[in-house]
Amino acid sequence: MAVESPKAASRRGNRAVWTLPGERDIGFRKRTLRDERNIAMARATLRPKHERRVAAGHLWIYQGNIERIEGDPAPGDVIDVFSARGEFLGRGYYNPHSQIAIRLLTRDDRPIDHAFFAERIRKAQAWRARVMPDQTSYRLIYSEGDLLPGLIVDRYEDVLVVQFLTLGMEVRRDEIIAALEEVVEPRAVFERSDVASRRHEGLEPRVGLLRGELPPQPMTITENGLAFEVDVVEGQKTGYFLDQKVNRTLLAPLVEGARVLDVFCHTGSFSVHALHYGAREVTGIDSSEQAVAAAQRNVERNGLGDRARFEVANAFDRLRELEREGERFDCVILDPPAFAKGKAHVEAAARGYKEVNLRALKLLEPGGFLVTCSCSHHMSPDEFYAVVLDAALDARKHLRVVDTRGQAPDHPVLAGVPETAYLKCFIFQVI
Numbered sequence: 496m497a498v499e500s501p502k503a504a505s506r507r508g509n510r511a512v513w514t515l516p517g518e519r520d521i522g523f524r525k526r527t528l529r530d531e532r533n534i535a536m537a538r539a540t541l542r543p544k545h546e547r548r549v550a551a552g553h554l555w556i557y558q559g560n561i562e563r564i565e566g567d568p569a570p571g572d573v574i575d576v577f578s579a580r581g582e583f584l585g586r587g588y589y590n591p592h593s594q595i596a597i598r599l600l601t602r603d604d605r606p607i608d609h610a611f612f613a614e615r616i617r618k619a620q621a622w623r624a625r626v627m628p629d630q631t632s633y634r635l636i637y638s639e640g641d642l643l644p645g646l647i648v649d650r651y652e653d654v655l656v657v658q659f660l661t662l663g664m665e666v667r668r669d670e671i672i673a674a675l676e677e678v679v680e681p682r683a684v685f686e687r688s689d690v691a692s693r694r695h696e697g698l699e700p701r702v703g704l705l706r707g708e709l710p711p712q713p714m715t716i717t718e719n720g721l722a723f724e725v726d727v728v729e730g731q732k733t734g735y736f737l738d739q740k741v742n743r744t745l746l747a748p749l750v751e752g753a754r755v756l757d758v759f760c761h762t763g764s765f766s767v768h769a770l771h772y773g774a775r776e777v778t779g780i781d782s783s784e785q786a787v788a789a790a791q792r793n794v795e796r797n798g799l800g801d802r803a804r805f806e807v808a809n810a811f812d813r814l815r816e817l818e819r820e821g822e823r824f825d826c827v828i829l830d831p832p833a834f835a836k837g838k839a840h841v842e843a844a845a846r847g848y849k850e851v852n853l854r855a856l857k858l859l860e861p862g863g864f865l866v867t868c869s870c871s872h873h874m875s876p877d878e879f880y881a882v883v884l885d886a887a888l889d890a891r892k893h894l895r896v897v898d899t900r901g902q903a904p905d906h907p908v909l910a911g912v913p914e915t916a917y918l919k920c921f922i923f924q925v926i
């Protein structure tokens with residue numbers, strides 16, 4: 496079958512109609528070109544050995560997975576992806592300057608337009624309403640997990656904070672913002688695209704108000720019935736770590752009357768939960784002065800200030816000191832930043848995780864609980880589990896597994912995209 500490029504067709508003054516060899520697999524439909532950016536003008540054919548991963552649900556296509564590209568797509572354009580045998584595998588956006596050359600947006604033959612984004616956002620919102628009906632602040636769009644690779648939207652009450660992580664999303668920002676406004680009707684939309692990974696996409700950081708009026712910052716959100724301040728302008732990431740929402744509630748049966756150490760406490764969310772669930776006393780440690788000040792305000796805001804104290808310190812040093820000083824705790828929470836920022840750093844990261852877990856275990860009373868987390872997606876749950884057991888061996892402690900968890904369901908994991916699962920949260924008891 497002859498394939499006529501839509502660009503050629505429009506040069507001849509025709510209404511561009513592109514009949515693709517893959518058409519049979521997508522129902523004999525002909526596509527009508529309306530918008531160069533939302534209907535695929537180009538096609539990529541994959542190398543056979545990479546098809547399976549994509550057919551099985553992965554959304555990323557690396558430069559090296561592509562046999563050939565036809566149609567001369569510009570960076571950010573929509574592109575259709577085919578198997579070597581000409582089966583249509585999906586439609587995504589293209590960035591020749593990124594290692595991940597294509598990210599799929601849909602497996603259907605449909606335009607990537609306002610209606611597409613509005614539908615995806617509606618579905619994402621419906622999922623949160625189903626799995627966390629009482630929450631008013633949550634991650635509304637989790638990139639690949641919501642089939643919108645490269646887009647993060649956090650909802651803090653009636654304020655949306657967006658991150659456009661890829662060129663493909665960046666060029667569609669106006670359509671996406673309009674769709675968010677239509678579906679969510681937020682009071683304000685604020686952009687926090689100040690993430691290092693944008694550099695891999697050839698993009699500069701961008702921060703600023705996009706729509707509406709931001710309430711004075713820090714603003715207050717509710718999580719699990721407790722109040723927390725969030726600064727969407729100055730805070731880390733988009734201001735708050737929503738992914739631990741469910742894991743924080745797991746403290747409830749563990750901390751009654753307990754002396755708790757919350758390491759890497761940020762704005763004190765685990766601490767506030769622990770106190771709310773009956774902890775006798777909480778010590779929080781974080782290297783960020785702003786985070787520690789916010790943590791102090793957060794315990795006070797919830798009427799729990801007299802049983803908490805927070806310290807600005809390097810966790811690695813402070814844990815050693817606490818051990819030397821003979822301090823002991825009934826529960827230690829470890830929620831460090833991602834030590835492994837890339838595959839190459841997994842070994843060094845494992846040493847960091849082992850060190851903090853070893854120190855934490857040494858501080859635990861018999862019968863005490865270790866709540867230990869890793870948000871490095873380069874470290875698998877098995878690897879992380881092994882690191883903790885290794886630390887336990889060195890600390891001469893034996894552990895019972897209380898729970899093994901991941902990220903809250905507003906960060907949905909795609910079975911076909913293992914990278915969407917990044918958070919590990921294991922709870923052990925020292926026996």
Ligand code: SAH
Nearest residue numbers: 736759760761764781782783809810830832
């Ligand atoms: N537990 C927090 C989130 C932790 S994010 C919550 O529930 O909200 C990781 C935190 O570790 C950040 O606040 C960061 O400031 C802090 N941090 C990074 N390196 C550190 C170090 N070496 N010592 C202490 N804190 C550190």
